[in-house]
Amino acid sequence: MLPAFAFLPTDLAPLLTAQGFQADIFSLVLHSGPAAKFVLLVLSVFSVMSWAIMVERYRTLGRAERQDKVLLEQFRSRASLADLRDACESLPYSPLAHVYRAGFREVARSSHDAPYPDRGGGVAVAPSETGTASSRALERVMISASSEAQEGLERYLAFLASTASATPFIGLFGTVWGIMNAFRDIGLVGTTNLATVAPGISEALIATAAGLFAAIPAVLGYNYFNNRLRVIGNRLDNFIAESLNRFDRAS
Numbered sequence: 001m002l003p004a005f006a007f008l009p010t011d012l013a014p015l016l017t018a019q020g021f022q023a024d025i026f027s028l029v030l031h032s033g034p035a036a037k038f039v040l041l042v043l044s045v046f047s048v049m050s051w052a053i054m055v056e057r058y059r060t061l062g063r064a065e066r067q068d069k070v071l072l073e074q075f076r077s078r079a080s081l082a083d084l085r086d087a088c089e090s091l092p093y094s095p096l097a098h099v100y101r102a103g104f105r106e107v108a109r110s111s112h113d114a115p116y117p118d119r120g121g122g123v124a125v126a127p128s129e130t131g132t133a134s135s136r137a138l139e140r141v142m143i144s145a146s147s148e149a150q151e152g153l154e155r156y157l158a159f160l161a162s163t164a165s166a167t168p169f170i171g172l173f174g175t176v177w178g179i180m181n182a183f184r185d186i187g188l189v190g191t192t193n194l195a196t197v198a199p200g201i202s203e204a205l206i207a208t209a210a211g212l213f214a215a216i217p218a219v220l221g222y223n224y225f226n227n228r229l230r231v232i233g234n235r236l237d238n239f240i241a242e243s244l245n246r247f248d249r250a251s
Helices: 013-030 034-075 081-089 095-112 127-153 157-189 194-250
Strands: none
Touching (some): 034 081, 034 095, 034 127, 081 194, 095 127, 095 194
């Protein structure tokens, strides 16, 4: 028996066929078993959260890079150390500003706590040794501030890595469950025709596709943000070296 749309114009028949197939897919999801629905729900949560994290990290890194650019322009224009400190106050999202503020505070503290010869008979500290110790302390403070800034930029990226590694296996669980249901239906009906195994196999394939749909964007986003963070890390290292030179010349 021919389908009802066989007598329609040829340009409408494919459209109705696609619409019918689409309705069957949604119907299959809605009428799937509890285990399949749970798998699809978990994968949907992973996917939505990973996309939200990627959008948020994209905006955060873009804002940090724009403010870093502003600070670098002022830093290389030979502005004074105090002027740079004031400029950093208006750049709260800049990793370079965070590092510079930490270094400036350490320089200010060291200038107030500078050692002097002990007049009570103790061992006096040589000026060269004092300068070396001060430079090392300043470098440690700036490196520590750099690590803090990078940790803030790396926030939530571990979830993308977990999504990329876990969701294919969650989808695989749904796949195995759907195949198990297909074999169970074969055993109950006692026949292997397509109508018996198609729902279980389709349910399994939907779970596989959902797992890949969640995993592929997550792994691409994780690699993309890691590359951008590597560039920011290199910029921080170079900035620390340049800042140490500026502080040494100013002391």
